[in-house]
Structure formats: C-alpha cells, structure tokens
Amino acid sequence: MKAKIAFIALAMAVTAPAWAADPVGDLSKITGLSERKVTMIVGNRTAFAEYPYTYDRALDKFVAAIGKDNYNRLMDGEAVALHDAKGNEYIVQIDDALLEAHNAL
Numbered sequence: 001m002k003a004k005i006a007f008i009a010l011a012m013a014v015t016a017p018a019w020a021a022d023p024v025g026d027l028s029k030i031t032g033l034s035e036r037k038v039t040m041i042v043g044n045r046t047a048f049a050e051y052p053y054t055y056d057r058a059l060d061k062f063v064a065a066i067g068k069d070n071y072n073r074l075m076d077g078e079a080v081a082l083h084d085a086k087g088n089e090y091i092v093q094i095d096d097a098l099l100e101a102h103n104a105l
Helices: 002-019 023-031 035-042 051-066 068-075 096-103
Strands: 080-083 089-092
Touching (some): 023 035, 035 096, 068 080
Antiparallel strands (some): 080 089
C-alpha cells in the first residue's frame, strides 16, 4: 500500500509542470488582479466592456507587481521567472494567441 501511495505521489510530482501551463492564472496570483483583468492587459483589451474605465489602472497595478522590465519581456514573448507574495516561483510565458491579439490593436 505504501509503495502504491509513493508511486502516485511521484507521478503527481512528475506531471505537476504540465498543470502549471496557465500563464493568466499564474499572473493573476502574482499580481492580485482577476484573471479577466490579466487577460484584458495581455490580450485584446477592446473585447472587454470595462476597458475604457479600468485598463490604465489595471495596467499600472500589473506593471508595479511584476516590474517594468519583466512586463516588457513578457510582452515580447519571453519566459520570465516571477515570485508571488509567498515566495513561490512561477515561470510565465504569454502564449502566441494572446500576444497576437494584444499586438493587433
């Protein structure tokens, strides 16, 4: 029984990086913004009704949380290592579809 539990724990540890493929969710945890606001910042902002009223404020909070250099690197499509308030490290890279939507504006 212990071997079975150990095997399951090992399998979960090995597959954990596959679960971490949610850049919007990770950025939401790091910045404190909702996933909707993060998507508005890194994706097509005009698709959101609240865009004219909240985009600048959300962008300022986003950049303050991750840093200007990290923001620029993310928006250039690079992978960036970020830390949340608890010290957890996240490797985040915005996927091409979101970047294309952002750059189409």
